[in-house]
Amino acid sequence: MQQEYSICFMCSVRCPIKVMVKNDDVQLIEGNPHAAGIEGSICPKGAAGVSLLHDEQRLKKPLIRTGPRGAGQWREASWEEALDYVAEKIKQIKDTYGGRSIAFTERAQLNSHISKTFMQAIGSPNYFTHDSCCKGSLNTAFRSLTGYADSSFGVDLERAKHVILYGRNYFESIELKAVKQLTRAMENGTKLTYIDPRVTVTATKADKYLMIRPGTDLALNYALMHVIIEEELYDKEFVDRWVSGFDELKKFVEPYTPAWAEQETGIPAAEIINLAREASAAKPSVIFHYGYRSSHYTNEIYVRRSLIILNALMGSIEAPGGIFIKKSAKDIGKQPLHKLTEQDLPKVTEERCDGVGTAKFPTADPAHGVVQLLPQAILTEDPYPIKGLIVWRHDPMLSIPDYQTNKEALNKLDLLVVIDIHFSETAWMADVILPESIYLERGDSIQEVSGLKPSLFMRKPVVSPRYDTKPGWEIMKLLADRLGISKYFPYNSLEELWAYQLAGTGITPEDFAAKGFVTLCQEPVFWDRRDGLKFKTPSGKIELVSSLLEQNGLPSFPAYEPVKPPAEGTFRLLIGRNVAHTHVSTQNNPLLNELVSENLLWINNQAAAKLGIKDGQLVEVTSQRGKEAIRAFVTDLIHPEAVFMLHGFGRRVPTQTRCYNKGASDTMLQVNITDRVGGSPALQHVHVTVRPVA
Numbered sequence: 240m241q242q243e244y245s246i247c248f249m250c251s252v253r254c255p256i257k258v259m260v261k262n263d264d265v266q267l268i269e270g271n272p273h274a275a276g277i278e279g280s281i282c283p284k285g286a287a288g289v290s291l292l293h294d295e296q297r298l299k300k301p302l303i304r305t306g307p308r309g310a311g312q313w314r315e316a317s318w319e320e321a322l323d324y325v326a327e328k329i330k331q332i333k334d335t336y337g338g339r340s341i342a343f344t345e346r347a348q349l350n351s352h353i354s355k356t357f358m359q360a361i362g363s364p365n366y367f368t369h370d371s372c373c374k375g376s377l378n379t380a381f382r383s384l385t386g387y388a389d390s391s392f393g394v395d396l397e398r399a400k401h402v403i404l405y406g407r408n409y410f411e412s413i414e415l416k417a418v419k420q421l422t423r424a425m426e427n428g429t430k431l432t433y434i435d436p437r438v439t440v441t442a443t444k445a446d447k448y449l450m451i452r453p454g455t456d457l458a459l460n461y462a463l464m465h466v467i468i469e470e471e472l473y474d475k476e477f478v479d480r481w482v483s484g485f486d487e488l489k490k491f492v493e494p495y496t497p498a499w500a501e502q503e504t505g506i507p508a509a510e511i512i513n514l515a516r517e518a519s520a521a522k523p524s525v526i527f528h529y530g531y532r533s534s535h536y537t538n539e540i541y542v543r544r545s546l547i548i549l550n551a552l553m554g555s556i557e558a559p560g561g562i563f564i565k566k567s568a569k570d571i572g573k574q575p576l577h578k579l580t581e582q583d584l585p586k587v588t589e590e591r592c593d594g595v596g597t598a599k600f601p602t603a604d605p606a607h608g609v610v611q612l613l614p615q616a617i618l619t620e621d622p623y624p625i626k627g628l629i630v631w632r633h634d635p636m637l638s639i640p641d642y643q644t645n646k647e648a649l650n651k652l653d654l655l656v657v658i659d660i661h662f663s664e665t666a667w668m669a670d671v672i673l674p675e676s677i678y679l680e681r682g683d684s685i686q687e688v689s690g691l692k693p694s695l696f697m698r699k700p701v702v703s704p705r706y707d708t709k710p711g712w713e714i715m716k717l718l719a720d721r722l723g724i725s726k727y728f729p730y731n732s733l734e735e736l737w738a739y740q741l742a743g744t745g746i747t748p749e750d751f752a753a754k755g756f757v758t759l760c761q762e763p764v765f766w767d768r769r770d771g772l773k774f775k776t777p778s779g780k781i782e783l784v785s786s787l788l789e790q791n792g793l794p795s796f797p798a799y800e801p802v803k804p805p806a807e808g809t810f811r812l813l814i815g816r817n818v819a820h821t822h823v824s825t826q827n828n829p830l831l832n833e834l835v836s837e838n839l840l841w842i843n844n845q846a847a848a849k850l851g852i853k854d855g856q857l858v859e860v861t862s863q864r865g866k867e868a869i870r871a872f873v874t875d876l877i878h879p880e881a882v883f884m885l886h887g888f889g890r891r892v893p894t895q896t897r898c899y900n901k902g903a904s905d906t907m908l909q910v911n912i913t914d915r916v917g918g919s920p921a922l923q924h925v926h927v928t929v930r931p932v933a
């Protein structure tokens with residue numbers, strides 16, 4: 240049996256793995272025993288990579304649509320024919336409407352520098368990632384306060400004395416390393432406070448669980464700041480040195496007392512005061528976790544800002560056991576990996592179709608765009624027509640709220656190309672499907688992981704492709720060749736791509752053989768909190784009164800306004816993930832489908848009793864956008880104002896037989912509204928009615 244090191248891709252956390260291979264087949268997948276923090280462990284999804292490899296229902300050959308969109312009529316094509324077809328259509332659209340009329344969307348990934356290069360070379364500004372729908376508002380919150388994107392921050396769970404999680408459901412919506420670190424820390428006495436309208440697995444592990452009324456976290460945080468400032472519990476030295484706008488904050492939070500917040504959140508004032516005091520007692524080794532998914536409400540950016548500000552008040556930024564700025568290779572004086580985007584590419588001056596980076600949407604991040612605005616841009620042709628869309632490792636049909644509108648938008652395109660491994664709902668609408676080899680069958684661009692100890696990780700093929708599939712970097716190169724832009728893709732093989740990235744670093748692919756990764760420094764790097772912090776704001780400080788916001792006429796501290804509560808007889812629809820599934824990717828995986836084959840509607844027992852709903856009964860959930868059937872889970876573990884379902888079920892693609900029509904789709908019910916400052920969709924701004932199905 241061979242042993243190979245690579246990187247998992249059953250979700251985009253990308254844990255380092257060890258794969259046991261025999262006769263060109265995978266026997267077992269485990270965590271990489273050499274990787275700090277992981278030490279050999281793996282999650283259920285990671286282990287189920289074997290069943291993805293053997294799945295007969297994944298995409299096997301390029302397909303060209305023969306019937307109406309969404310009718311499921313295809314013919315198999317050779318790669319030559321499929322790529323020629325796509326290139327010809329791109330040329331036609333480009334000639335008629337200009338390069339800007341081609342959009343591209345992907346889940347940000349290791350090869351994103353290739354996708355960005357492709358878009359720039361064809362002259363389009365419309366490169367999107369999934370990011371806005373995940374954590375766009377968190378990104379803007381971080382940039383508004385520190386000048387850094389959210390991806391530049393990490394949490395030092397291992398050394399923290401007190402961790403406070405706001406719906407950051409670590410033990411179900413996992414990052415393996417963080418789960419291990421938090422568990423170890425708790426064994427050593429770290430305190431965990433968990434705040435969620437729902438009793439999750441993480442809640443059951445916490446020292447203190449607070450059931451908050453959905454959508455009121457901002458009220459809680461304003462009251463916490465009120466107590467921390469009034470009782471002078473903040474880190475004065477840190478605030479004096481690194482924070483600007485403190486006096487404005489002090490004045491602003493004055494009216495937001497714990498008694499006021501109790502009315503709004505349902506959390507007793509005494510608990511709020513207690514939390515402020517306990518957290519401060521642990522400072523600076525305390526983490527007010529800023530969250531991961533930040534696509535809940537329209538005030539999301541201000542919720543996320545309030546969490547980051549709480550850390551600033553605790554002085555926990557760049558303190559051991561606090562939140563830290565990730566160090567890149569460059570930060571520690573090492574040559575970073577080369578990216579294709581460093582080349583002298585054609586300048587694209589057109590404005591983006593979502594308005595990001597212009598006066599229409601000045602605060603969201605143009606590096607990602609705001610992808611949930613794409614369906615409207617396609618439908619209205621405002622500011623100009625979008626006629627072609629390339630989708631790589633993303634399922635916008637399900638990952639952008641409001642399924643029916645997404646469908647209308649995709650229907651309007653002249654060209655929809657999907658690069659996936661499964662028949663996603665978006666692939667089902669495509670003109671051409673280009674099947675990618677799965678992560679066990681392909682290599683990708685080498686990954687530079689920033690952090691306290693920056694390192695490089697390598698994904699490499701561990702078995703040969705089972706079907707007529709190709710790696711995405713090769714697909715992009717073959718398309719580029721046909722579009723006359725191949726000079727920007729100076730590689731013909733994985734080895735050449737790696738060599739391009741590694742040039743001048745002194746590191747070779749062989750250096751990854753022993754452990755699967757190369758560490759660029761041995762000891763964790765913290766910057767000096769007295770003098771060495773490097774914030775990227777105009778003032779070089781953490782700007783509570785934000786230059787980014789104020790320059791664009793937006794407030795740094797808007798007066799608290801409640802998120803619209805559900806009317807009598809309706810519920811707020813909350814969503815989330817669980818440990819057996821990745822978003823919309825794994826519901827059809829043979830093993831994972833066996834673990835969790837449908838989602839349930841969590842509903843409060845008293846609310847259910849009023850509606851005559853019994854545990855396990857089929858119910859109909861209706862919103863202003865759609866209607867779905869799902870079985871009820873009647874419980875006192877959820878706030879009475881809310882119902883909850885897992886994302887990713889209620890699937891409509893019949894060839895995915897294991898998950899077809901199982902459970903309900905949140906996307907079908909959601910409304911597409913955006914936090915116009917932060918950039919995330921407000922996925923939980925939807926109110927639903929629930930009734931038993933006889």
Ligand SMILES: Nc1nc2c(c(=O)[nH]1)N[C@H]1C(S)=C(S)[C@@H](COP(=O)(O)OP(=O)(O)OC[C@H]3O[C@@H](n4cnc5c(=O)[nH]c(N)nc54)[C@H](O)[C@@H]3O)O[C@H]1N2
Pocket residue numbers: 248346369372373374532534631632633634635637638639640658659660661663664675676677678711814815821822823824825886905906909922
């Ligand atoms: N309605 C609703 N929308 C949401 C969310 C929600 O809870 N509800 N959650 C949001 C969040 S937090 C996120 S991160 C996003 C995630 O949104 P997505 O990125 O769309 O979801 P995923 O399930 O990660 O992956 C999407 C597609 O990638 C494909 N895929 C998997 N591996 C590979 C591969 O190796 N190569 C290729 N080419 N394709 C592959 C899968 O088959 C799937 O079709 O959704 C966001 N949008």
Ligand SMILES: Nc1nc2c(c(=O)[nH]1)N[C@H]1C(S)=C(S)[C@@H](COP(=O)(O)OP(=O)(O)OC[C@H]3O[C@@H](n4cnc5c(=O)[nH]c(N)nc54)[C@H](O)[C@@H]3O)O[C@H]1N2
Pocket residue numbers: 250373405406407408409411412413414434435436437439451452453454455456530531532533535813814815816817818819820821822883923
């Ligand atoms: N197993 C698994 N792990 C994953 C992923 C996956 O797909 N599967 N995806 C990864 C990705 S991309 C992401 S973004 C993260 C997501 O990780 P998390 O951000 O932890 O997100 P969710 O699973 O979306 O869970 C959100 C939680 O927020 C709670 N919540 C809802 N409304 C409120 C509210 O108003 N206030 C508070 N305080 N809580 C509320 C919900 O009840 C739910 O328990 O998970 C990552 N890890």
Ligand code: SF4
Pocket residue numbers: 247248249250251252253254281282283284285286413414415
């Ligand atoms: S969390 Fe699980 S599925 Fe995601 S990368 Fe890590 S092992 Fe793979």
Ligand SMILES: [Mo]
Pocket residue numbers: 372373374531532
């Ligand atoms: Mo996410």
